[in-house]
Amino acid sequence: SQQGEEDPQALSIQEGENATMNCSYKTSINNLQWYRQNSGRGLVHLILIRSNEREKHSGRLRVTLDTSKKSSSLLITASRAADTASYFCALPTGGGNKLTFGTGTQLKVEL
Amino acid sequence: GAVVSQHPSWVICKSGTSVKIECRSLDFQATTMFWYRQFPKQSLMLMATSNEGSKATYEQGVEKDKFLINHASLTLSTLTVTSAHPEDSSFYICSTAQETQYFGPGTRLLVL
Numbered sequence: 001s002q003q004g005e006e007d008p009q010a011l012s013i014q015e016g017e018n019a020t021m022n023c024s025y026k027t028s029i030n031n032l033q034w035y036r037q038n039s040g041r042g043l044v045h046l047i048l049i050r051s052n053e054r055e056k057h058s059g060r061l062r063v064t065l066d067t068s069k070k071s072s073s074l075l076i077t078a079s080r081a082a083d084t085a086s087y088f089c090a091l092p093t094g095g096g097n098k099l100t101f102g103t104g105t106q107l108k109v110e111l
Numbered sequence: 112g113a114v115v116s117q118h119p120s121w122v123i124c125k126s127g128t129s130v131k132i133e134c135r136s137l138d139f140q141a142t143t144m145f146w147y148r149q150f151p152k153q154s155l156m157l158m159a160t161s162n163e164g165s166k167a168t169y170e171q172g173v174e175k176d177k178f179l180i181n182h183a184s185l186t187l188s189t190l191t192v193t194s195a196h197p198e199d200s201s202f203y204i205c206s207t208a209q210e211t212q213y214f215g216p217g218t219r220l221l222v223l
Contacts, residue, residue, distance in 0.1 A: 003154070033211065042204050042214030043155070045112070064142060090212075097208050098145070101155045 002026045004072075004102030006016040012108045019076040021105040023089030024069075032065055032072050033090040033099065043088065046074070079109045113139035113207045117215035124195055125223055132159075132190045132218045134205035141166040143208035146178075148201045149217075155204065158175040195222040 004023040013019055018028040031050045035043040049056045049065045049072065054096070058061045076083055089102040114137040122132050134144060142163045147155040159169045159180055167180035176197075179191040181208040192199050200222045 031210075035212075040202075040217070040219070042115075042117075043212075043218045045211045045213070050210055062117075096143070096160065097210050097212070098157060098160070099212065100157070104154050 002091060002093065003100050004032075004091055006087075006105045008090060008104045008105060009103070010106045010108070012110065013079055015079060015081055015109055015111050016111075017079055019079050019083070019107055019109070020073055021087055021107070022071060022073045023102050024071045025089075025091055026070065028067070028070075029091055031092060034061075034063060034072075034074050035088045035090055035101070037086045037088065037104075039085070046087075076107075079107075081109050081111055083107060084109045112211070113137075113141075113209070113213040115205060115207060115213050115215040117205060117218050117219060120216060121219040121221075123221045125193055126196055126221055128178075129191055129193045130195055130220060132192070132205075132220075133187045134190070134215050136186050136207060139189070139207060139213075141207055142185060144182065144188045145206045145208050145212065146180065146188075146190050147204045147206065149204060150201055158190075160208065161190075161205075181190065192220065195220070197222045 033048045034046040035041045047063045060077045065072045090099040093100040116135045118133045144161045146158045159167045161182040163182045182188040204217040205216040
């Protein structure tokens with residue numbers, strides 16, 4: 001199974017700024033998902049993007065997928081302190097809706 | 112999306128004891144659920160797939176006799192950490208097994 005490598009590992013920005021995090025992977029995928037995890041909590045699904053999609057939006061979130069480069073990015077615009085969390089990309093693996101989660105990006109949004 | 116609860120939210124136990132963690136699907140009939148483990152500052156690692164009415168399937172390297180999974184109904188899956196040791200201290204999270212996964216809030220286990 002493959003694990004997405006996320007970059008950067010940690011990111012600290014000011015409220016109102018945009019945050020971009022990237023996920024690279026090694027083998028072909030049908031879709032890629034992004035999840036958020038607040039400290040000490042379970043994960044929350046953000047967006048699923050399929051291999052035939054290049055870009056997807058959800059509120060202040062924008063996800064891109066470049067299958068030729070095997071990479072995806074998550075952009076959070078106009079960040080808020082409440083966006084402080086860890087963000088994980090997740091790749092389908094092994095069938096049966098199993099996912100392998102990436103290494104994660106810890107985002108801190110300061111007031 | 113589905114609502115998933117876990118109980119307890121945290122537990123402290125002595126080395127050698129067993130701990131049971133419950134995962135309930137509150138508004139969704141879950142024939143399959145996933146159990147993950149997460150160490151501090153690390154990603155989630157899938158431990159096993161819980162199957163209603165049948166045996167769980169475990170990921171490579173996960174001891175099935177140590178991490179007992181029971182999925183007796185469509186709304187309840189349990190993970191029992193048997194003879195827990197300090198190295199089992201971790202954050203255990205369950206999720207639904209749909210294409211988009213819905214997670215419980217997690218259970219933090221500390222083994223002294």
